[in-house]
Amino acid sequence: MRNLHAILEEFLRNVSTEDSIKVFRGLHNQKNVSEFKLAEDLRLNINTVRNILYSLHAHNLVYSVRKKDKEKGWYIYYWTFNMNYAKELLLKRKNERLKELKHILTEQETKNFFKCPDNHVRAKLEEAMEHDFKCVDCGKLLIEENKEKSIAEIKEEIGLIEKDITEIENFKIEVIEEEAKPNKAKKKAAKKKKIAKKKPKKKIKKKTPQPEKIVKKSKIKPKIKKEHSKGSILKKIKKKVKRLGF
Numbered sequence: 001m002r003n004l005h006a007i008l009e010e011f012l013r014n015v016s017t018e019d020s021i022k023v024f025r026g027l028h029n030q031k032n033v034s035e036f037k038l039a040e041d042l043r044l045n046i047n048t049v050r051n052i053l054y055s056l057h058a059h060n061l062v063y064s065v066r067k068k069d070k071e072k073g074w075y076i077y078y079w080t081f082n083m084n085y086a087k088e089l090l091l092k093r094k095n096e097r098l099k100e101l102k103h104i105l106t107e108q109e110t111k112n113f114f115k116c117p118d119n120h121v122r123a124k125l126e127e128a129m130e131h132d133f134k135c136v137d138c139g140k141l142l143i144e145e146n147k148e149k150s151i152a153e154i155k156e157e158i159g160l161i162e163k164d165i166t167e168i169e170n171f172k173i174e175v176i177e178e179e180a181k182p183n184k185a186k187k188k189a190a191k192k193k194k195i196a197k198k199k200p201k202k203k204i205k206k207k208t209p210q211p212e213k214i215v216k217k218s219k220i221k222p223k224i225k226k227e228h229s230k231g232s233i234l235k236k237i238k239k240k241v242k243r244l245g246f
């Protein structure tokens with residue numbers, strides 16, 4: 001069974017370059033790694049490292065903070081790999097692929113497919129019949145696809161994906177914390193408390209007309225026609241109430 005890192009590295013290879021795996025390994029289990037230190041550690045050009053970081057950033061897989069270098073006066077970016085998001089993203093992709101494969105499997109199990117011996121076309125029975133079981137490309141006679149073989153292949157891939165999903169779901173991400181910042185945390189907590197206290201005070205007193213009075217006034221005019229909708233009656237009542245100065 002593949003572990004999460006193997007699954008993730010395969011994914012990184014697809015969305016970025018082969019070197020992105022090195023960058024991932026360089027950032028892994030660390031927080032706020034200077035891009036210069038990263039380039040040095042990986043023996044890669046700073047621009048190569050930056051380009052990889054930007055491509056990973058486009059997928060939300062890394063994030064950065066910038067700090068001013070007091071001596072040189074310029075800004076340096078410090079990067080962290082977003083493991084939580086990576087896990088989420090992998091799960092999403094794997095589940096999408098699983099759904100897709102299950103759909104293909106059902107199709108495969110319930111329908112017959114015909115294909116050109118030279119693999120030009122692949123068609124369902126109805127489509128193959130329309131063309132007299134001949135390849136539209138080369139004219140060769142179509143042959144029935146070996147169902148058992150393709151079903152077995154799909155089932156195998158489904159099995160692998162399900163294993164990957166279990167692995168991803170069970171993977172516990174190590175929390176890498178920098179020095180704790182108790183002051184900030186306390187301030188945040190205090191702010192939350194304040195908001196929580198304030199909220200119940202905001203009881204909005206609705207200035208709705210007293211329903212009793214409306215009922216009474218409506219009794220003054222009992223000649224309301226039946227075909228009037230409730231809305232129009234209410235409008236009339238409201239007008240009357242307004243005129244009477246309520």
Ligand SMILES: [Zn+2]
Pocket residue numbers: 116117118119120121135136137138139140
């Ligand atoms: Zn053909």
